[in-house]
Structure formats: C-alpha cells, structure tokens
Amino acid sequence: MIAMEMIRQHFAVNYAYSVYFTADLFRRDNTLLSDIIRQDGQAGAKKILAIVDDGVAASHPELNAAISLYSAAYPETLSLVCEPLIIPGGENAKNDPSLLARIQEAVNTFGLCRHSFIMAIGGGALLDMVGYAAATVHRGIRLIRVPTTVLAQNDTGVGVKNAVNAYYKKNFLGTFAPPYVVLNASEFLRTLNQRDWLAGAAEAIKVALVKDPEFFEFLERSAEAIVKRDMPTMQNLIRRCAELHLNHIATCGEPFERGTSRPLDFGHWAAHKLEQLSNYSVPLSIWIRVLGLYKISFR
Ligand SMILES: NC(=O)c1ccc[n+]([C@@H]2O[C@H](COP(=O)([O-])OP(=O)(O)OC[C@H]3O[C@@H](n4cnc5c(N)ncnc54)[C@H](O)[C@@H]3O)[C@@H](O)[C@H]2O)c1
Numbered sequence: 001m002i003a004m005e006m007i008r009q010h011f012a013v014n015y016a017y018s019v020y021f022t023a024d025l026f027r028r029d030n031t032l033l034s035d036i037i038r039q040d041g042q043a044g045a046k047k048i049l050a051i052v053d054d055g056v057a058a059s060h061p062e063l064n065a066a067i068s069l070y071s072a073a074y075p076e077t078l079s080l081v082c083e084p085l086i087i088p089g090g091e092n093a094k095n096d097p098s099l100l101a102r103i104q105e106a107v108n109t110f111g112l113c114r115h116s117f118i119m120a121i122g123g124g125a126l127l128d129m130v131g132y133a134a135a136t137v138h139r140g141i142r143l144i145r146v147p148t149t150v151l152a153q154n155d156t157g158v159g160v161k162n163a164v165n166a167y168y169k170k171n172f173l174g175t176f177a178p179p180y181v182v183l184n185a186s187e188f189l190r191t192l193n194q195r196d197w198l199a200g201a202a203e204a205i206k207v208a209l210v211k212d213p214e215f216f217e218f219l220e221r222s223a224e225a226i227v228k229r230d231m232p233t234m235q236n237l238i239r240r241c242a243e244l245h246l247n248h249i250a251t252c253g254e255p256f257e258r259g260t261s262r263p264l265d266f267g268h269w270a271a272h273k274l275e276q277l278s279n280y281s282v283p284l285s286i287w288i289r290v291l292g293l294y295k296i297s298f299r
Contacts, residue, residue: 053089053122124156131162150200
C-alpha cells in the first residue's frame with residue numbers, strides 16, 4: 001500500500017477598488033488624487049512613477065507640467081520620482097519588450113518599493129502593459145489607472161487583467177491583478193479621433209445587449225448624440241458600461257477566469273487572431289465588437 005499525506009491550504013483574499021469619474025484631474029484644486037494617496041494608511045509622501053501614453057502627451061502638451069505642478073502642490077502626500085515618462089501608446093506598447101523594460105528599469109533606478117505607486121495614463125494598450133509591469137516588479141506595486149480612451153474608461157481600465165503580447169500571440173504574458181484605483185477623467189476624451197471615440201461605444205452596445213435592455217434603449221436613443229460627440233451622453237455611456245463590467249467581475253463567480261470564458265468575451269478569441277493577422281492595423285476593439293455582435297445576434 002502506498003502511503004499518502006496531505007495538508008490542504010485554503011485562504012480567501014478580498015479585493016476592493018474604486019472607479020472615480022472626475023474632470024480636470026491634475027488641476028491643483030482637484031484634491032481627488034492627493035486624497036486617495038493620503039488615505040493609503042502609510043505616513044509620509046509616497047513615491048509615484050507616472051507613465052504617459054505618447055498619443056495623450058501629443059494631444060495634451062500641458063499634461064506633463066500639470067502632473068509635476070500637482071505633485072509639487074501636495075508634497076506631504078505625493079513625491080513624483082521623475083518627470084512623467086512618455087511611452088509609445090497603441091498596440092506597440094504591448095508588442096515592444098523594451099518599453100516594458102524601461103518601466104522596470106525606472107522602478108529600480110528610482111527605488112520604488114511595495115508602498116510606492118505607478119500611475120499609468122493612456123489608452124487600453126498602455127494600461128495593459130504598465131499594469132503588467134506594476135504587477136510583476138516587487139511582485140506587485142500599487143497601480144493607479146488613468147484611462148484616456150472610451151474603451152479604456154468603460155472596459156480595459158476598470159477590470160483586473162494586464163498583459164503584453166509575445167511570440168506573435170496577443171496577451172501571451174499577463175496577470176490578473178486589480179488596480180489600486182481607477183480615475184476616469186473626461187478631459188482626455190475630447191482629443192480622441194472618431195475611430196477611438198466610437199470603438200468604446202461599440203463595447204457599450206455589446207455589454208448592453210448581453211446585460212441591460214434599458215441601457216440598450218438609451219444607446220439607441222442617443223446614437224446621434226454619441227456620433228456628434230456629446231460629452232454628457234458619452235459620460236453616461238461610460239459610467240453604465242463600466243458599472244456593468246464591474247458588477248460582472250464581482251458576481252460572475254470567477255473574476256480570474258479559471259473556468260469558461262466570461263459571457264462578455266464574445267468574439268475575443270477570433271478577434272485576437274484577426275487583429276494579429278492584420279498586423280494590428282484593424283484594432284482588437286473593432287474586431288471584437290463586430291464578431292461579438294455577430295455572435296450575439298446568431299445565438
Ligand atoms: N485588460 C483588459 O481587460 C482589456 C479589455 C479590453 C481591451 N484591452 C486592450 O486594450 C487595447 C485597446 O485599447 P484602446 O482601444 O484604448 O486603444 P489604444 O490603447 O490602442 O489607443 C489607441 C490610440 O489612441 C491614442 N490615445 C489614447 N488616449 C488618447 C487621447 N485621450 N487623445 C488622443 N489620443 C489618445 C493612443 O496613443 C493610441 O495611438 C488592446 O490592446 C486590448 O487588448 C484590454
């Protein structure tokens with residue numbers, strides 16, 4: 001008879017994070033960011049490494065100076081370790097391993113520890129890559145996400161996944177690691193091109209079809225306002241879509257997707273492949289929404 005012993009390990013980890021909706025995030029009199037960091041519990045100013053998507057930096061040339069001035073205005077809570085790093089955004093952020101290495105190197109150079117913060121400001125691709133860096137250096141540094149596209153504010157930025165592409169495979173290296181906080185600031189949306197403005201709205205249509213008929217009716221009624229870039233309508237769309245994503249993650253029973261893939265992931269598998277085959281010229285956000293809507297309508 002073969003002897004066998006077992007010690008069974010079991011513990012539960014509780015996650016909580018907030019998604020804020022604000023405007024003029026880095027205006028000196030907007031205390032939100034400073035308040036959040038102050039409430040972290042540890043005394044003294046926290047080190048922050050800020051990473052900015054180059055598409056955002058180009059469209060918001062005042063941003064880097066505003067972040068530095070904001071940090072200087074709250075020296076008791078914030079200590080910016082260097083000028084915000086400007087990193088190429090879009091899918092290249094996830095395809096180029098040297099960009100990930102730049103962030104790891106900065107964490108080392110500026111001596112960030114597990115009580116420090118990395119703040120990622122950008123589209124979904126940059127957030128995915130910086131999130132992966134933050135989750136892996138020191139086995140996890142607090143991540144502040146500041147999503148700057150519609151899709152990033154209503155989907156990528158509010159969820160628990162981070163990743164980079166490798167071996168010609170989308171999201172091949174990644175983590176499930178919730179952010180410390182998400183700060184959705186409306187001023188960034190104004191500079192999106194029409195494609196990126198609408199790609200995030202398509203995500204909302206998919207989520208509404210799966211989860212919330214009333215939200216779908218709101219989207220139908222608001223179609224023209226969305227296309228004409230009415231900001232309050234878009235903010236309502238983002239808020240409800242983000243809320244449905246958050247509810248889904250919290251209540252689906254498998255926030256880290258160990259079992260079947262989540263119902264909201266209609267079309268993802270094929271979309272990832274098509275995006276890669278098109279050499280990322282047609283983005284995932286478009287493929288997923290087209291395939292997802294196709295799949296929903298033929299269920
Ligand atoms: N982790 C997740 O759960 C999750 C969910 C959905 C999508 N994603 C990922 O998100 C990525 C797509 O993200 P996306 O749709 O936000 O696009 P993106 O990050 O590829 O950005 C698109 C372009 O917009 C620019 N940009 C970003 N914000 C801007 C602004 N405010 N003004 C002007 N230009 C701006 C970027 O520089 C880039 O050139 C994909 O890599 C996808 O895999 C991840």
